[in-house]
Amino acid sequence: MENRFFVLQRCVLSLVVLVSSVATAQTGKEAGDAERSAAGLPYRPSLDVSAMDKSIDPCVDFYQYSCAGWKKANPIPPDKTSWGRYAQLYEDNLVLLRTILEHAAAAKNRDAVDQKIGDYYASCMDEAAVNRKGVRAIQPELDAIAALKSVHDLAPLAARLQMEDVRGELLFGSGSIQDPDNSEMQIANVDQGGLGLPDRDYYTRDDAKSQENRERYVLHMQKVFSLLGDSPELAKKNADAVMRMEMALAKASQTVTERRDPYKLKHKMTSAELAKLAPRFDWDAYWKALKPPAFQIVNVMPPDFVKQMNASLASEQLENWKNYFRFHVANIHAEYLSDDFSKEQFEFYQKYLRGAQEQQPRWKRCVQFVDHQLGEALGQAYVRQVFSPELKASTLKIVEEIEKAMELRINQLDWMSPTTKQQALIKLHSIRNKIGYPDKWRDYSSVEITVDNFAGNVRNAIVFEARRQLNKIGKPVDHGEWDITPPTVDAYYNPQMNDINFPAGVLQPPLYDAKMDDAPNYGDTGGTIGHELTHAFDDEGSQFDAKGNLKNWWTEEDQKKFEERTKCVDDQYSQYIAVDDIHVNGKLTLGENVADLGGEILAYLAWKDVNKDRQLEPKDGLTPEQRFFVGFAQWDCANDRPEMLRELAITNPHSPAKYRINGVVVNMPEFQEAFSCKAGQPMVNAKVCKVW
Numbered sequence: 035m036e037n038r039f040f041v042l043q044r045c046v047l048s049l050v051v052l053v054s055s056v057a058t059a060q061t062g063k064e065a066g067d068a069e070r071s072a073a074g075l076p077y078r079p080s081l082d083v084s085a086m087d088k089s090i091d092p093c094v095d096f097y098q099y100s101c102a103g104w105k106k107a108n109p110i111p112p113d114k115t116s117w118g119r120y121a122q123l124y125e126d127n128l129v130l131l132r133t134i135l136e137h138a139a140a141a142k143n144r145d146a147v148d149q150k151i152g153d154y155y156a157s158c159m160d161e162a163a164v165n166r167k168g169v170r171a172i173q174p175e176l177d178a179i180a181a182l183k184s185v186h187d188l189a190p191l192a193a194r195l196q197m198e199d200v201r202g203e204l205l206f207g208s209g210s211i212q213d214p215d216n217s218e219m220q221i222a223n224v225d226q227g228g229l230g231l232p233d234r235d236y237y238t239r240d241d242a243k244s245q246e247n248r249e250r251y252v253l254h255m256q257k258v259f260s261l262l263g264d265s266p267e268l269a270k271k272n273a274d275a276v277m278r279m280e281m282a283l284a285k286a287s288q289t290v291t292e293r294r295d296p297y298k299l300k301h302k303m304t305s306a307e308l309a310k311l312a313p314r315f316d317w318d319a320y321w322k323a324l325k326p327p328a329f330q331i332v333n334v335m336p337p338d339f340v341k342q343m344n345a346s347l348a349s350e351q352l353e354n355w356k357n358y359f360r361f362h363v364a365n366i367h368a369e370y371l372s373d374d375f376s377k378e379q380f381e382f383y384q385k386y387l388r389g390a391q392e393q394q395p396r397w398k399r400c401v402q403f404v405d406h407q408l409g410e411a412l413g414q415a416y417v418r419q420v421f422s423p424e425l426k427a428s429t430l431k432i433v434e435e436i437e438k439a440m441e442l443r444i445n446q447l448d449w450m451s452p453t454t455k456q457q458a459l460i461k462l463h464s465i466r467n468k469i470g471y472p473d474k475w476r477d478y479s480s481v482e483i484t485v486d487n488f489a490g491n492v493r494n495a496i497v498f499e500a501r502r503q504l505n506k507i508g509k510p511v512d513h514g515e516w517d518i519t520p521p522t523v524d525a526y527y528n529p530q531m532n533d534i535n536f537p538a539g540v541l542q543p544p545l546y547d548a549k550m551d552d553a554p555n556y557g558d559t560g561g562t563i564g565h566e567l568t569h570a571f572d573d574e575g576s577q578f579d580a581k582g583n584l585k586n587w588w589t590e591e592d593q594k595k596f597e598e599r600t601k602c603v604d605d606q607y608s609q610y611i612a613v614d615d616i617h618v619n620g621k622l623t624l625g626e627n628v629a630d631l632g633g634e635i636l637a638y639l640a641w642k643d644v645n646k647d648r649q650l651e652p653k654d655g656l657t658p659e660q661r662f663f664v665g666f667a668q669w670d671c672a673n674d675r676p677e678m679l680r681e682l683a684i685t686n687p688h689s690p691a692k693y694r695i696n697g698v699v700v701n702m703p704e705f706q707e708a709f710s711c712k713a714g715q716p717m718v719n720a721k722v723c724k725v726w
């Protein structure tokens with residue numbers, strides 16, 4: 035089952051997970067305790083002079099000036115597809131989480147939470163048992179597919195298999211979303227899916243590399259069919275059929291850029307109307323098998339996709355559908371299966387498509403499975419170790435300073451009318467700040483976890499989450515919920531919740547560094563907070579009102595002026611080359627680029643305001659203003675494999691690292707002043723873009 039958020043804007047990387055919590059975790063801790071536990075992570079300073087290369091002119095290439103030392107000293111590890119300061123911190127987290135899990139696995143007299151995460155981890159680490167079980171781990175699913183009698187009977191089978199599908203590969207996805215017109219309620223939702231390649235564009239682009247990708251994907255499918263026992267001839271025939279079926283679905287799918295338009299995703303209808311869109315799919319049997327709470331209205335994000343699904347049901351034979359499901363069930367579960375499956379998964383997705391050289395060691399994979407599937411259980415111990423009440427208080431203070439700066443900026447805007455300003459301020463003041471971890475942890479007590487059944491644990495945890503999402507239909511929205519786990523090194527703004535979410539994982543050095551002066555902290559974490567706040571007012575977020583409803587609050591005139599300003603950003607980034615001959619997609623990345631620019635402007639304003647009565651001293655040969663900007667740039671010191679850059683350019687709403695830095699400073703006179711850059715130099719835009 036796909037757990038899709040209507041529109042969710044993740045900020046930095048795409049490490050997707052799940053979280054929640056009881057506020058008792060932090061009480062009664064003493065300062066000394068917090069100091070020791072924070073030492074659970076290695077210390078990396080938020081401004082690292084050795085990461086710079088001062089021989090480079092900052093006015094020519096500020097990203098290289100700030101990060102060339104880091105890039106040289108930090109080649110991409112063989113099991114990674116990219117490597118940066120965020121990834122480094124996440125990797126440090128994995129080491130810490132491993133210790134927590136090993137302890138939970140071995141401890142006597144465990145509490146309920148330690149039993150779940152400890153036994154899950156231990157069952158995953160028992161590689162010999164996983165290998166002995168082999169493909170039998172998914173035998174129940176394969177048997178159900180084999181028993182399919184007709185294309186008409188496919189709907190209840192799809193419902194059952196989708197409950198175990200975290201990748202959205204099984205034909206389509208369904209679940210719950212916040213009602214776009216009433217953000218207090220959850221409604222039923224149907225979305226596109228059904229593809230094994232990373233995006234529909236992988237099927238529709240006709241350049242040589244895309245053609246090669248498709249040929250290699252067919253070979254991957256052949257290998258998976260062989261592992262399922264098919265002869266080479268049959269495996270080839272089946273792979274070709276699945277490719278043809280996916281091609282038809284891909285062509286009818288919405289593009290990532292289209293999906294940034296919330297109105298293109300809103301098609302509310304009755305279930306009878308949905309049944310009319312795709313009459314060949316037995317929706318009654320589908321809902322009966324899925325058992326969601328009763329509902330009147332379902333949102334169908336991609337009506338054209340659903341129509342194509344109907345056409346495919348007519349044109350493809352039963353055998354082809356069985357093979358389609360066989361392949362995808364194996365593909366979805368491959369990473370949890372025996373080595374033969376998981377290695378093939380690695381070879382195609384991580385090595386061929388993304389450029390990794392080695393598979394991650396098993397312990398890393400197991401730690402991440404726990405984080406993804408029981409994240410709010412594991413997160414409790416993590417938070418106890420790394421996130422003291424003092425840290426929560428100091429980061430919340432920066433959030434408040436940045437919000438104050440945003441209020442000031444809105445009032446200062448010379449292009450916006452007082453009417454729209456008033457609405458913008460109402461929206462700003464309604465934003466919920468969620469810092470560190472949820473107030474109420476998710477309760478996993480109903481998830482059965484045993485030490486000797488990894489396949490069963492995976493199934494139970496995934497179905498638990500799918501059921502939890504489904505059961506939200508018709509219920510009020512829980513505003514305390516988080517979409518990522520506490521150890522996640524990332525942050526997001528959700529326009530329907532109108533909240534910003536900063537997990538404990540992203541509030542650690544080298545990103546937020548309590549030992550460091552304000553300047554780099556504001557440049558880095560202050561900028562990230564400003565980035566998330568600005569998402570509330572980017573080209574997408576600005577279409578939602580203070581309550582999170584899809585409702586226009588702009589005057590026509592102001593709307594026009596806003597679009598002129600965002601077009602400046604679109605044009606600027608569209609000129610950049612992501613990799614080889616692939617340009618940055620200015621429309622896909624527009625919201626992130628607007629947020630990067632707005633975030634840094636706000637952070638600078640807030641930092642200046644906080645220190646207005648203080649005389650700041652130079653340090654490490656850098657003025658305070660220079661430290662602010664180097665701190666900013668160093669959040670994203672990174673190396674990426676070209677394969678990964680290609681995938682990100684097609685699918686990811688964020689620009690490549692160097693443009694997330696250089697693309698911002700070229701628009702900031704404060705930067706040019708700090709480094710005495712002159713007009714005509716590369717880091718000085720002739721036409722300055724400024725939105726917020």
Ligand SMILES: [Zn+2]
Pocket residue numbers: 043044045046565566569625626629
């Ligand atoms: Zn963002």
